[in-house]
Amino acid sequence: MTDYTPQQIVARGARAVAEAAADAIDNHPDLEGATYSILEEDEDKGL
Numbered sequence: 550m551t552d553y554t555p556q557q558i559v560a561r562g563a564r565a566v567a568e569a570a571a572d573a574i575d576n577h578p579d580l581e582g583a584t585y586s587i588l589e590e591d592e593d594k595g596l
Contacts, residue, residue: 564589 560567567587574580 564587571585571587574583574585
């Protein structure tokens with residue numbers, strides 16, 4: 550079993566930036582077990 554400390558990162562910004570970050574996480578071999586959520590709370594503001 551691997552020892553790890555869970556982390557939570559909260560950021561605000563454009564949806565395209567969040568999608569690019571998600572793609573980078575998905576394609577990084579060291580982050581294979583990482584999970585994340587993209588919340589859409591600011592989409593109605595055009596962010």
